[in-house]
Amino acid sequence: MSLSLPSQLLLQQDLPQNALLINPPRDDLAHELDEPTWHVASFSYAVQQQYQNMGYTCTNVCAPLSQSYSHIVIYLPKAKARLQYVLDYAMSALTEEGEIWFVGENKGGIKSLGKNLKDDFNSIEKMAMGKHSAIVCAQGPQRKTTFKLDDYFINHENELDLTLRSLPGVFSQEKLDKGTQVLLKYLPRKLKGRILDFGCGTGTIASYISQNREYEEIEMIDDDFLAVKSAQANIESNQIEFTEAFASDGFSEIEGRYNWIVSNPPFHQGIKTDYNVTETFLKQAKEYLKLSGKLLIVANEFLNYEVILRENFKGVTTVAKENGFKVIQCEGIMRSKN
Numbered sequence: 001m002s003l004s005l006p007s008q009l010l011l012q013q014d015l016p017q018n019a020l021l022i023n024p025p026r027d028d029l030a031h032e033l034d035e036p037t038w039h040v041a042s043f044s045y046a047v048q049q050q051y052q053n054m055g056y057t058c059t060n061v062c063a064p065l066s067q068s069y070s071h072i073v074i075y076l077p078k079a080k081a082r083l084q085y086v087l088d089y090a091m092s093a094l095t096e097e098g099e100i101w102f103v104g105e106n107k108g109g110i111k112s113l114g115k116n117l118k119d120d121f122n123s124i125e126k127m128a129m130g131k132h133s134a135i136v137c138a139q140g141p142q143r144k145t146t147f148k149l150d151d152y153f154i155n156h157e158n159e160l161d162l163t164l165r166s167l168p169g170v171f172s173q174e175k176l177d178k179g180t181q182v183l184l185k186y187l188p189r190k191l192k193g194r195i196l197d198f199g200c201g202t203g204t205i206a207s208y209i210s211q212n213r214e215y216e217e218i219e220m221i222d223d224d225f226l227a228v229k230s231a232q233a234n235i236e237s238n239q240i241e242f243t244e245a246f247a248s249d250g251f252s253e254i255e256g257r258y259n260w261i262v263s264n265p266p267f268h269q270g271i272k273t274d275y276n277v278t279e280t281f282l283k284q285a286k287e288y289l290k291l292s293g294k295l296l297i298v299a300n301e302f303l304n305y306e307v308i309l310r311e312n313f314k315g316v317t318t319v320a321k322e323n324g325f326k327v328i329q330c331e332g333i334m335r336s337k338n
Contacts, residue, residue: 019071046249065093076104079169171201183298193259203231
């Protein structure tokens with residue numbers, strides 16, 4: 001792991017001794033800051049674990065902040081829909097004379113940020129540029145927010161007659177995405193037992209299975225805390241039995257094995273496309289399947305995941321191709337040799 005370009009620019013600044021750091025990237029910033037007095041609010045379970053292991057105090061990004069801060073550093077979220085959430089969360093705890101530093105890559109929206117903030121602060125200025133990134137400093141907050149998680153849920157009903165609740169920036173927040181739609185269209189009829197929805201987002205896959213297939217237990221995992229909160233809300237609102245959603249860095253929090261792992265796996269980290277998360281998932285999935293267990297995924301047609309899958313499963317079958325996506329089913333797991 002190394003430092004992202006925005007982190008390199010941040011470390012060139014004269015940093016405050018105490019600050020709240022929101023949405024830091026998954027890089028080596030925790031090792032370089034040398035400021036364990038900072039508090040950290042991360043959307044990522046993996047990033048939160050990294051900072052906790054380094055001795056930082058982590059706050060819950062889904063709950064109101066319990067203290068005020070005169071300095072807040074925000075890494076601009078990739079999902080534009082999440083910016084207002086982050087801003088309200090930060091301003092609920094910013095002191096009257098406080099300031100917020102927004103850090104981001106030039107291609108990630110930092111250049112136009114000032115226009116979006118002009119009604120919220122007395123002063124907005126670009127305080128640093130370089131590394132294809134910038135830092136914007138906003139001072140003198142013009143409003144005070146009261147942060148309540150329930151205020152940010154969006155409800156939508158999709159083509160599968162599922163009514164789902166979702167928080168900003170969660171995958172498939174406002175409508176059913178095409179990949180998941182194709183996956184569910186070709187979902188096997190005989191899908192039962194213990195099931196894992198990996199990278200669950202709003203929990204669309206698990207919600208559909210709960211209403212249309214037999215199962216003993218469904219577990220949903222995601223690295224994103226807002227995704228997990230969305231999935232938990234849908235378990236409650238749709239009264240799904242024998243189902244649980246929780247945060248996990250890949251399979252880190254998983255116990256036992258499954259009859260099925262079903263996924264529309266993610267392949268984006270930050271602004272750039274990153275396939276490492278999905279490729280790691282594909283290599284490790286067999287270790288969490290029962291001997292007769294099966295893996296079912298949907299992917300863009302151009303992604304050659306079959307190469308990895310054939311190294312780990314005896315049977316790799318393309319079930320369907322539609323709308324630029326393919327559904328792949330894998331069985332006959334090949335256990336790793338110790």
